[in-house]
Amino acid sequence: MNKRYLVYLDNKQKHDPKNYRDTLQKLRLKLQTYSNTEEIRDIRISGNFIELDIGTNQKTIFLDNNQDFLSSIGSVGDVLFIEELTEEKIERSLEETISSAIYLFNMERFWKSHEVLESIWKEASGSAKRLLNGIILVDAAFVHLQKGELEIYFSILRRSLEKFEETPEFLFNINMKLLVQNVENILSEKRAFYFKIFLL
Numbered sequence: 577m578n579k580r581y582l583v584y585l586d587n588k589q590k591h592d593p594k595n596y597r598d599t600l601q602k603l604r605l606k607l608q609t610y611s612n613t614e615e616i617r618d619i620r621i622s623g624n625f626i627e628l629d630i631g632t633n634q635k636t637i638f639l640d641n642n643q644d645f646l647s648s649i650g651s652v653g654d655v656l657f658i659e660e661l662t663e664e665k666i667e668r669s670l671e672e673t674i675s676s677a678i679y680l681f682n683m684e685r686f687w688k689s690h691e692v693l694e695s696i697w698k699e700a701s702g703s704a705k706r707l708l709n710g711i712i713l714v715d716a717a718f719v720h721l722q723k724g725e726l727e728i729y730f731s732i733l734r735r736s737l738e739k740f741e742e743t744p745e746f747l748f749n750i751n752m753k754l755l756v757q758n759v760e761n762i763l764s765e766k767r768a769f770y771f772k773i774f775l776l
Contacts, residue, residue, distance in 0.1 A: 580617075580661040582688065583628040585653030593621040593724035599652065603628065606648045614645060620722035622684040623770075626653055627722075629687075670696060674748045675775065681715060682772045686722065690715035707747050710739030714759060721768055729768060733759050749776040 591599050600619050607614055617629040628649065646655055668676065673696050680689035690712055697708040713736035720728040736759060745753045751774040758771040 579632045581628075581630045581632070582659045582661060583630055583649065584656040584658070585626045585628065585649065586656055587622065587625050587653055589653060591621050591626060591652070593722050596621060596722075596724040599626070603649060603652060606651065607645070618723075620687060620719060621724075622722055624684065625656060627685065627687065665695070670748065674750065677711075678750065678773045678775055681718075684718070684722075684770060686715045686718040690719065703742070704747065706739050707743060707752070710736045710743075711750070711755070713739060714755070718770070726768060730763065730766070733763055737763070746776060751775070 596619065599621065600616065603619065604616050607616055614630055614632045617631050619629065620627040649655070673692060677689045677692040680686075680692060693708060693712050693715065697705060697712060700708055713732050717729045717732035717736065720726075720732060737756070740752070740756045740759070743752045743756055745751070755773055762769060
């Protein structure tokens, strides 16, 4: 597969992450009858959308003959938008990267938020690197929640707390105190829920 896309479908049909495997299988079967040039690598189910991670041998999934492809997956939900994933680095300041990652997190696009944060985590050092790793783990936990994998979700959140020891109140304008408090509440209540990350 030489191209990769994130395809977002609305979730008006209220697909549940608990049924992640059934929904993934249904989408793969629909795609299989259409073509062998695309592959659904994975899906993540949010309250508002389903995120499909699709690989393809074609240059674009916007070709005219791909209307069949788009309508076949449209039976699960209407296509909201399509984003091409590239290896190309986007030059952004640290502040822009953080803002982008937090925006994606708050939109429940955890996988993409994780990817954006990794770009600055690789360059960070010391406590900033450790704390960014903690936020990346929170993203990863929520990716597993979107796949109905509750035990993995809780396990990764516990690991993130280890990274948040001696956390300042703010890091790169992120309200770390509130973020850590939300993670602690999820773990103490043993109840999965989404929360927002706030910036100064």
